[in-house]
Amino acid sequence: MKELKLNPNRFIAIYARKSKYTNKGDSISAQIENCKEKIKRLPSYNESIEIKEFSDNGFSGGNTNRPQFKELLECCRKNQVSLVVCYKIDRISRSLRDYVDILREFDTHNVEFMCSSQDFSTLDCNHKFMMNIFMAFAEMERDMISERIRDNMLSLARTGRWLGGTTPLGYKSVQQTEVISLDSNNKIRYLHKLEIVPEEKEIFMKIYKKYIETGSLTQVERYSHEMGIRTRNGKYFSISALGQLFRNPVYAAADQNMYEYFSEKGAVVSGAKASYDGTHGLMVYNKMNQNGGKSHQQHPVEEWIVAVGEHEPFMTGEEWLKFQERLELSRSRKYRSDRKNSALLSGILRCGNCGSFMRPKGYNSVDINGNKNFGYLCEEKEKSRRTNCDMKNPHGLELDKLVCREIKKLSENSAVFLKQLDYAEEKIFETSDDNRSELKELKKEDKNIERQKENIMERLSNEPAENVEFTESMRNKYNSLNEKQKVIRESIYKLESINNNQMEKKNQIERLKETFSSFPTTFDAMPNDKKRELIHELIEVVIWDGNSAHIYFKGRETKDEILLKFLEPLDGGSK
Structure with a gap:
């Protein structure tokens, strides 16, 4: 048996379950007390390590849809648990498939598991052997269930019956x-x-x-x-x-x-x-x-x-x-938006009449600086051809310019400006923390799959070539793991790209904090894509009512209003 090493930064979880609120069988409190005694006898336990109790009274072990058990699994996923102790194995689950999946989850998050009244523990050297047996039976159980479902569906198909759910239109x-x-x-x-x-x-x-x-x-x-x-x-x-x-x-x-x-x-x-x-x-x-x-x-x-x-x-x-x-x-x-448009308010500008987003619509003209003119068009107005909404189009360049002016005004009050930047940075940190946790779990899963693939290759190399059925089964498992790993690695790549982007935004905000006195000049010098990113970090939504724009900054309860005289489209386009 390998040595149990309890992480002082993680707690020990006791899980107890009783199917019905009756006096028969082992009560929740009796199960918990038995588990506590087991924990106190562990050589590596000391009283500074926290013990938390999770119990589901009146819930079946036939599935994992139990509130306290779900909470326990969530704590494991957050790497808060070092050891889970329960009275008997069936307190965790009565389903072999679920049990195997739960132990895999524990293993992924470095959580050990033991029973207080049965001689079973993930620390035991026989555990891996037993797990292989469990997994084989679980695989067989899954296959049998899939076969039964398929046979049942084929039987139902002969009747042509509707199986329930939302019926198709008509x-x-x-x-x-x-x-x-x-x-x-x-x-x-x-x-x-x-x-x-x-x-x-x-x-x-x-x-x-x-x-x-x-x-x-x-x-x-x-x-x-x-x-x-x-x-x-x-x-x-x-x-x-x-x-x-x-x-x-x-x-x-x-x-x-x-x-x-x-x-x-x-x-x-x-x-x-x-x-x-x-x-x-x-x-x-x-x-x-x-x-x-x-x-x-x-x-x-x-x-x-x-x-x-x-x-x-x-x-x-x-x-x-x-x-x-x-x-x-x-x-x-399909409609594709112009990636080269200079519109800064795409995605945060809404119509004050119907609440739809307003998208940039280019015109066949330019302003005195050579910038292409555009307006913001209500999507509902466009789709209904003015039947459901007839909101006036604001001049895009002018509205962007005035919103930028309001953002630059923030720096006039250093306390308000820095508070606004702090809020934007805080939101970036929240997203980054979530991404980092997810990234960590994905990388663990990637390593776990890699180990499984190596084990399969090792087993294949030791297996006689005549055993065609076994070889084919192992190859299918290897290919399945390979496909799963591809998806995981794509997710890892995307999250890493997002994190890099978030870090760049954070650094940008830090630089703005350091140079807030010269913020207007710094902001004007930014390329359009960076301006757009910063605007989206600072502003929750801009609502256009036909005559003025209402700006709702993130972290503020009040709105800022800027007036903008409605301008006709410059090339006779739809207003």
Whole structure:
């Protein structure tokens, strides 16, 4: 057994759990007392080390959704815990999969684990051996569960039923009289199918026809604003919402075209080919990832289960496939902002009428200094073609100049100016601290994966070449780890870039503090991108009401108002 070294800067955590509020079994207090006695017998323990108690009374060990346990894990992730002690292993979890994941998490954050009434500890030399056995069983359990889910989905696919959740626009879920089965609690499970909602179908067909007419999601978004066409939630259709809506196969008929298309894509196509006769719509199961709060992440098409539904389709398979081809072409025609624009208030300037952001819109003229003229245009005004908002466009160069003037005025009152810079610096520190913690964890995970890859290579080198099944399994694991490591290293690179940028901003603010007396001159000499960064650090939002701009500085409760006479666009553009 390896020696336990307790970090004096970390605390020891006791975790206790009882499934029900009853007098049977070991009480929470009895579990905690037993753990305390175990801790006090540890050679490396001394009274200066803090002991914290975490307990969940009335919570099952079948999952990790327990408030105090979640808090304990969060403390481990923040590197605040050196040792976790519980009464028995099943107090941590009754799920082998969860248990393995928890021990991995402890290992990642250098947290040791032991039981007070069972001879189990991560300090034991047999621990690694036992972990390998646990991991093998956990892997088998995961595979069995995945198989059961897949078999269940294939079984459901044959019925063409709707499994629940938010129905697609144009449909509602209706309970049928047929019984599917009894669930684990002997409750009757009824068949549900999709039925058309006429008024919603009319909305879908309007925006669908508009896309066929224009070939542009931007034009359909604008059409939605102009005509007051809204989603079920009362919002206008955004480009992303339209893309998701139009790419849903549920609107297509389950015909031969769709059968061939999804077969070629590698999806699991349920049912005989002859059943895809175009009478009913298409159903797709296992399309979205429902785990870990990733409900907007889509599974690869190869994991989809495609079946004939019981609902009426909106279009033929051929029409849907042609529709998808046009949508793919639309991707290359998305609006891209001019990266070279000199606008300083992009992202913080809002319309005082509707609350939308105002974006720079260039004009075909220049000012006396050769700078390209532009105005700030309300996005809602643009999308609705003035139907929902008709805010006047402020002259961009003039508004930027006056906002800069207000920022330079800050230095006239040194106390206020330095307080403003302190606030901006404090916010940078907060972000940097969060990033550093995340970066540290990512680097640990990267090293852990590297070790696992090395172990696999070592095992492969010692394994006879004849054992093809084992070799293939190890290679698949290695490739999976490799893909995971790529994602982690991309995240590390991004965070390091952000941290470097934050450090540059901090240094810039420090220099401004040192030279605040000459701040106006220093500010004027900054390139536009640096000015924009500093403005965004100092200002929360600028609201344009048509005649004046209201500036809300960060860390201030009051607003500063500057008056700006409305100027007509200089090239006859949209006001």
